[in-house]
Amino acid sequence: MFTIEILMQAVMESRDGILIADARAPDHPVIFANPAFEQLSGYDLEDILGRNCRFLQGTDQAQRNISILANSLEKGKHSIVTLRNYRKDGSLFWNELSISPVFDQSGVLTHFIGIQKDVTARVVLEQRLRKERRLLERDKENLEQLVVHDTLTGIYSRKYFEDQLRTRWDQLIDTQESLVMMFIDVDYFKGFNDTYGHIAGDDALRKVASILDDSLRRDSEFVARFGGEEFIVLATEMTAEQAIMHAENLCRSVRDLDIPHAASPHQFLTISCGVVRMKPSSMAQPEVLLEQADSALYQAKARGRNQVASCEP
Numbered sequence: 001m002f003t004i005e006i007l008m009q010a011v012m013e014s015r016d017g018i019l020i021a022d023a024r025a026p027d028h029p030v031i032f033a034n035p036a037f038e039q040l041s042g043y044d045l046e047d048i049l050g051r052n053c054r055f056l057q058g059t060d061q062a063q064r065n066i067s068i069l070a071n072s073l074e075k076g077k078h079s080i081v082t083l084r085n086y087r088k089d090g091s092l093f094w095n096e097l098s099i100s101p102v103f104d105q106s107g108v109l110t111h112f113i114g115i116q117k118d119v120t121a122r123v124v125l126e127q128r129l130r131k132e133r134r135l136l137e138r139d140k141e142n143l144e145q146l147v148v149h150d151t152l153t154g155i156y157s158r159k160y161f162e163d164q165l166r167t168r169w170d171q172l173i174d175t176q177e178s179l180v181m182m183f184i185d186v187d188y189f190k191g192f193n194d195t196y197g198h199i200a201g202d203d204a205l206r207k208v209a210s211i212l213d214d215s216l217r218r219d220s221e222f223v224a225r226f227g228g229e230e231f232i233v234l235a236t237e238m239t240a241e242q243a244i245m246h247a248e249n250l251c252r253s254v255r256d257l258d259i260p261h262a263a264s265p266h267q268f269l270t271i272s273c274g275v276v277r278m279k280p281s282s283m284a285q286p287e288v289l290l291e292q293a294d295s296a297l298y299q300a301k302a303r304g305r306n307q308v309a310s311c312e313p
């Protein structure tokens with residue numbers, strides 16, 4: 001049989017803190033707190049009775065959830081919010097507070113009943129997970145940047161080039177458009193490093209990368225660092241003549257940087273360039289472009305460097 005004693009016992013033995021406030025008295029003073037609430041907050045009953053429960057927020061009153069709570073109480077509605085509360089000893093705990101208005105038989109608001117749960121462990125874990133997720137996302141972005149961009153020169157990486165080569169090759173099989181590749185290699189670069197040192201060598205590679213990048217005009221072309229002192233330009237929408245002229249411009253731009261190179265017969269830093277233009281086909285692999293551009297580059301080197309050689313299959 002259900003009795004008022006059982007109800008009382010349930011409230012007194014609840015693991016959750018229970019508070020009752022008088023909704024008709026000014027500033028809604030607390031008129032009841034169960035032992036679990038005393039334990040949760042560290043306050044004794046005599047500290048609590050007669051006060052508005054906002055004392056649990058201490059000076060930390062600017063919490064968004066407090067106005068959410070106040071709004072729903074004003075409308076006589078039930079509300080659950082999580083608040084930063086402070087124990088008697090000043091330590092923070094996260095309080096998941098469920099407040100319900102209590103009405104008498106004629107519908108007049110008489111009390112508020114608040115059930116309090118200490119959810120600090122859960123909130124701290126959620127905060128830690130959020131922070132870790134943010135750090136992971138930042139690391140992921142950094143890694144993606146590293147994969148797409150070459151760390152020394154900042155232009156596209158070999159990985160990006162290889163992905164683009166495969167993608168564009170497949171796209172152009174259908175449209176029957178040609179793909180143009182320029183394989184670029186800095187001339188006598190070993191001699192440059194030996195003469196001026198590796199740091200000056202790095203600096204020269206940055207300048208070459210930058211001028212190549214600046215010399216590109218179309219959205220459909222890009223330059224990547226293939227490795228060491230080798231660069232690749234991949235382009236579409238160019239005739240064979242345009243491709244060769246474009247490559248010759250690149251050679252001139254690098255020579256016009258006027259970077260002294262005492263170990264080169266040209267006396268300035270130069271590049272050689274192998275150009276190939278090909279219609280992608282499902283019968284071939286895109287690597288064939290690289291092989292042909294490489295063999296054109298070999299010819300440009302063999303003919304004296306600082307020049308372009310082409311290979312149109």
Ligand SMILES: Nc1nc2c(ncn2[C@@H]2O[C@H](COP(=O)(O)OP(=O)(O)OP(=O)(O)O)[C@@H](O)[C@H]2O)c(=O)[nH]1
Nearest residue numbers: 185186187188189190191193198199201202228229
């Ligand atoms: N400073 C610097 N040097 C590099 C880098 N990567 C590769 N190299 C150097 O580039 C040089 C390439 O030399 P080789 O392959 O012998 O070619 P080369 O001297 O340019 O001669 P040719 O290509 O035949 O004109 C090597 O000495 C490498 O150490 C780099 O990131 N920084």
